[in-house]
Amino acid sequence: MADGNAHVAAKSFYEEGTTKKSTGITSWLFSTDHKRIGLMYLVTITAFFFVGALFGVLMRLELMAPGETIMGAQEYNTLFTLHGVIMIFLFIIPGIPAIFGNFFLPLQLGAKDVAFPRLNLLSYWIYLIGSVLVILSLFMQGGPIDTGWTFYVPYSVRTTTSVSLPLFAAFVLGFSSILTGLNFIVTIHRMRAPGMNFFRMPLFGWSIYATAWIQVIATPVVGITILLVIIERSFGVGIFDPALGGDPILFQHLFWIYSHPAVYIMILPAMGVVSEIIPTFSRRTIFGYTPIAMSSLAIAFVGYLVWAHHMFTSGMSDTSRVIFSLLTYIVALPSGVKVFNWVATMYKGSIDPKPPFLWVMSFVFLFSIGGLTGLVLGSITADIHVHDTYFVVSHFHYVMFGGTGTIVFAALYYWFPKMFGKMYNIKWANINALFYIIAFNVLYFPKFIMGYQGMPRRYYDYLPEFADLQMLSTIGSWIMFATLVSIFLNLYLAIKKGKKAHNNPWGGVTLEWQTSSPPPLLNFDREITVNHEPYDFSQLKELDYESK
Amino acid sequence: MLGFFTGYAPASTTETVDNVMLFIVAISVVLLIGVTATMIFFVFKYHRKKGHKPVDIHGNLLLEVIWIGIPTILVLAMFYYGYLGFSQIRYIPEDAFQINVTARMWSWDFNYPNGKKTDSLYIPVGKPIKLIMESADVNHSLFIPAFRIKEDVIAGRTTYLSFAAQVEGRYDIACAEYCGLKHSMMYTAVIVMDEKNFEKWYNDSEDISETQEEVAMAKFEIPSINLLQEKGCMTCHTIDGSEKLAPSFKGIVGTKRIVLTDGVEREVIVDEEYIRRSILYPNADIVKGFAFGMMPTQTYNLNEEELDKVVESIMSIN
Numbered sequence: 062m063a064d065g066n067a068h069v070a071a072k073s074f075y076e077e078g079t080t081k082k083s084t085g086i087t088s089w090l091f092s093t094d095h096k097r098i099g100l101m102y103l104v105t106i107t108a109f110f111f112v113g114a115l116f117g118v119l120m121r122l123e124l125m126a127p128g129e130t131i132m133g134a135q136e137y138n139t140l141f142t143l144h145g146v147i148m149i150f151l152f153i154i155p156g157i158p159a160i161f162g163n164f165f166l167p168l169q170l171g172a173k174d175v176a177f178p179r180l181n182l183l184s185y186w187i188y189l190i191g192s193v194l195v196i197l198s199l200f201m202q203g204g205p206i207d208t209g210w211t212f213y214v215p216y217s218v219r220t221t222t223s224v225s226l227p228l229f230a231a232f233v234l235g236f237s238s239i240l241t242g243l244n245f246i247v248t249i250h251r252m253r254a255p256g257m258n259f260f261r262m263p264l265f266g267w268s269i270y271a272t273a274w275i276q277v278i279a280t281p282v283v284g285i286t287i288l289l290v291i292i293e294r295s296f297g298v299g300i301f302d303p304a305l306g307g308d309p310i311l312f313q314h315l316f317w318i319y320s321h322p323a324v325y326i327m328i329l330p331a332m333g334v335v336s337e338i339i340p341t342f343s344r345r346t347i348f349g350y351t352p353i354a355m356s357s358l359a360i361a362f363v364g365y366l367v368w369a370h371h372m373f374t375s376g377m378s379d380t381s382r383v384i385f386s387l388l389t390y391i392v393a394l395p396s397g398v399k400v401f402n403w404v405a406t407m408y409k410g411s412i413d414p415k416p417p418f419l420w421v422m423s424f425v426f427l428f429s430i431g432g433l434t435g436l437v438l439g440s441i442t443a444d445i446h447v448h449d450t451y452f453v454v455s456h457f458h459y460v461m462f463g464g465t466g467t468i469v470f471a472a473l474y475y476w477f478p479k480m481f482g483k484m485y486n487i488k489w490a491n492i493n494a495l496f497y498i499i500a501f502n503v504l505y506f507p508k509f510i511m512g513y514q515g516m517p518r519r520y521y522d523y524l525p526e527f528a529d530l531q532m533l534s535t536i537g538s539w540i541m542f543a544t545l546v547s548i549f550l551n552l553y554l555a556i557k558k559g560k561k562a563h564n565n566p567w568g569g570v571t572l573e574w575q576t577s578s579p580p581p582l583l584n585f586d587r588e589i590t591v592n593h594e595p596y597d598f599s600q601l602k603e604l605d606y607e608s609k
Numbered sequence: 610m611l612g613f614f615t616g617y618a619p620a621s622t623t624e625t626v627d628n629v630m631l632f633i634v635a636i637s638v639v640l641l642i643g644v645t646a647t648m649i650f651f652v653f654k655y656h657r658k659k660g661h662k663p664v665d666i667h668g669n670l671l672l673e674v675i676w677i678g679i680p681t682i683l684v685l686a687m688f689y690y691g692y693l694g695f696s697q698i699r700y701i702p703e704d705a706f707q708i709n710v711t712a713r714m715w716s717w718d719f720n721y722p723n724g725k726k727t728d729s730l731y732i733p734v735g736k737p738i739k740l741i742m743e744s745a746d747v748n749h750s751l752f753i754p755a756f757r758i759k760e761d762v763i764a765g766r767t768t769y770l771s772f773a774a775q776v777e778g779r780y781d782i783a784c785a786e787y788c789g790l791k792h793s794m795m796y797t798a799v800i801v802m803d804e805k806n807f808e809k810w811y812n813d814s815e816d817i818s819e820t821q822e823e824v825a826m827a828k829f830e831i832p833s834i835n836l837l838q839e840k841g842c843m844t845c846h847t848i849d850g851s852e853k854l855a856p857s858f859k860g861i862v863g864t865k866r867i868v869l870t871d872g873v874e875r876e877v878i879v880d881e882e883y884i885r886r887s888i889l890y891p892n893a894d895i896v897k898g899f900a901f902g903m904m905p906t907q908t909y910n911l912n913e914e915e916l917d918k919v920v921e922s923i924m925s926i927n
């Protein structure tokens with residue numbers, strides 16, 4: 062057994078790269094090392110996350126009081142569109158797979174890298190180009206896009222703002238997603254260490270696997286749809302715009318056939334991270350390994366069949382509405398199964414609620430609210446009232462931000478010592494979790510109430526009766542932004558001058574904890590063979606870990 | 610919201626939706642508290658400080674069956690109630706009073722069978738109503754929060770919405786599908802009157818309604834000024850010389866103005882040619898002081914004949 066502290070381990074991946082020179086910017090931009098690529102995604106995605114969050118805070122400032130506060134209607138419409146585009150296409154869809162999937166999938170499989178390291182680098186470059194196109198589009202003639210991130214036709218065909226370029230950017234970003242998915246599928250099939258059959262694979266791998274299939278199968282649909290809109294705008298070909306003989310509902314179907322499965326691209330990897338963190342801090346095996354793994358696949362496949370629940374008021378036939386409502390309720394079940402199994406994993410464990418665990422607890426709470434309010438939206442009767450109101454805005458923030466966003470932080474707190482070899486301030490991280498959950502609910506819970514009272518979404522201005530709750534939500538956005546900055550500072554200071562971290566600070570047993578922190582270029586200084594199930598904590602006796 | 614807080618339900622659909630909502634939320638709250646409380650309880654009970662030895666439990670088939678089975682029953686019940694409510698909401702009685710609705714950026718027109726035309730919706734209490742809805746431009750959605758119903762108004766399609774109001778009063782109508790600049794200002798109202806008052810209003814040739822604005826316009830005796838109203842030009846432009854969002858139409862022919870063409874300032878004299886171009890290519894010349902990209906092209910909004918009429922009426926406003 063390797064025991065990283067005893068040997069003076071080989072050079073870390075920071076000291077030894079895949080390029081000729083191992084330091085400097087080019088040694089990163091041209092590196093095919095999955096760990097460096099993961100870190101590049103981390104830096105880029107963090108930057109976009111903060112821009113997106115800043116836009117959110119600006120919108121909240123505008124909504125602080127009725128009437129014009131800090132901007133005009135056009136600016137507001139542009140902001141919610143950019144906020145949505147950045148959060149969806151640049152933050153939450155790539156998010157966990159690109160950062161943590163890249164960094165930890167090979168490590169957890171006992172592999173030296175992903176199956177196609179160069180393709181992996183290409184995916185990063187495509188992501189970068191796509192994001193540069195988004196930024197460029199802000200300066201194009203007509204001004205920044207104002208269609209909402211859903212690009213609904215005919216508005217998106219008729220508006221004079223710059224629509225084609227950001228659409229093309231989304232098209233480009235799609236390729237990054239497809240190629241990353243493809244890479245992970247092959248990696249999981251071909252690169253598992255000897256002895257690691259599919260059912261000895263950590264559950265994070267399962268979730269990445271299910272996600273990757275969605276990325277590969279669903280993304281082309283939105284790519285084609287986007288191209289059709291560009292063609293329609295540029296050449297007046299009537300595909301979606303009825304003034305030219307097209308059908309706007311067709312656009313909505315095509316858009317959601319991708320974008321509904323895309324919400325599982327967002328949430329499945331987060332669920333995988335949860336399935337890693339709970340066993341480690343409960344120091345016992347996962348409850349219901351097979352149901353959790355299979356529910357990921359179930360979500361991935363049933364998830365294709367529910368897209369039209371975004372269209373319950375669109376004038377689609379009543380029969381389709383009934384069928385899609387039923388299917389929507391069915392797809393809720395596997396998510397429930399996961400939550401119950403996670404809680405059961407805490408039963409008779411030995412629980413040490415360190416920051417990653419506290420963040421997972423916040424996740425379970427916030428994600429449950431998001432999921433359960435999804436049941437309201439799934440009902441054709443209730444949705445007819447709350448569709449396209451703040452109720453929906455609140456719901457998807459609870460799921461995406463409270464769900465996946467929270468887990469991005471949990472994953473960072475969990476794997477940070479492995480990625481950087483440093484430890485952050487634990488107490489600070491705990492306090493941040495507390496503030497986060499308060500801020501989150503102050504920011505978004507009022508939106509459920511406003512939504513039910515009839516406050517439509519994408520509204521620059523509102524009726525005076527909403528003023529108090531809007532103000533409350535804005536106060537929440539300030540606490541939230543301060544908390545986000547505080548999280549960032551803690552981690553940033555830890556990188557700069559944190560204490561050196563133990564190779565296995567939490568007592569984890571999956572393979573990433575059995576190498577040095579940070580890992581060497583080829584991940585392990587020995588050949589890996591696996592003869593345990595993934596969460597067998599009896600191994601801890603033989604492993605090196607920080608016992609306090 | 611009225612029904613929720615006062616106990617009066619403005620429409621039958623209000624109760625239908627509120628009941629389904631309450632049913633789902635009640636179950637959800639129980640589940641949420643159950644999961645959260647159990648989780649927190651476990652953290653205290655099995656805290657590492659207490660020194661328990663962890664027990665590896667790999668799973669339990671019975672439990673899995675239970676927590677797939679019970680939620681399945683619950684969600685099927687939710688689905689079923691939703692289905693029942695939906696059938697009620699979408700049911701249209703034979704004798705429903707039909708009103709045609711046209712939505713446009715950013716106003717509503719209601720056209721009654723007898724030719725009456727308004728920008729608010731006037732209905733008699735208790736009578737089933739069927740709205741037959743079309744859009745003049747992009748997608749909109751007619752949303753009556755107090756009645757808990759909405760239906761999108763889709764370009765190139767006809768959709769419908771049906772309801773019966775139970776309590777007299779004035780309730781907001783909002784646009785719930787994003788439709789551009791003034792989406793959030795696309796409010797109007799449904800005015801529910803008792804049968805007698807409605808009859809009086811409906812058969813009154815002299816208008817007592819909010820249509821007054823339009824009536825006044827007609828009284829200016831400007832040919833087809835109503836077309837300007839109908840096509841939505843008047844949401845931004847005015848005919849009285851005041852300029853808020855866009856230049857006024859009042860007496861513009863022959864005036865000089867500074868415009869930005871491809872970012873370069875130049876002076877033009879307003880003539881028919883200029884007006885025509887400004888309608889079809891609004892952003893080719895931007896009058897100094899107004900925002901680029903504010904006005905969408907009207908190519909899809911006007912056919913050739915209408916365009917001629919619009920140009921003619923703009924030129925005749927003095």
Ligand code: HEM
Pocket residue numbers: 113114115117118120121141142144145146148149152153208209210211454458461462466517518519520521538541542
């Ligand atoms: C500081 C954090 C955030 C704040 C203050 C915030 C606030 C807002 C506000 C005010 C809106 C507009 C609501 C409306 O006018 O209808 C909005 C929309 C949206 N937000 Fe956030 N948000 C935050 C974080 C996030 C995150 C983390 C995500 C995704 C992971 C996200 C995804 C979205 C999306 C997709 C929309 C819809 C945009 C559209 O309608 O096209 N937001 N947010």
Ligand SMILES: [Cu+2]
Pocket residue numbers: 748749750784785786787788792795
């Ligand atoms: Cu609208």
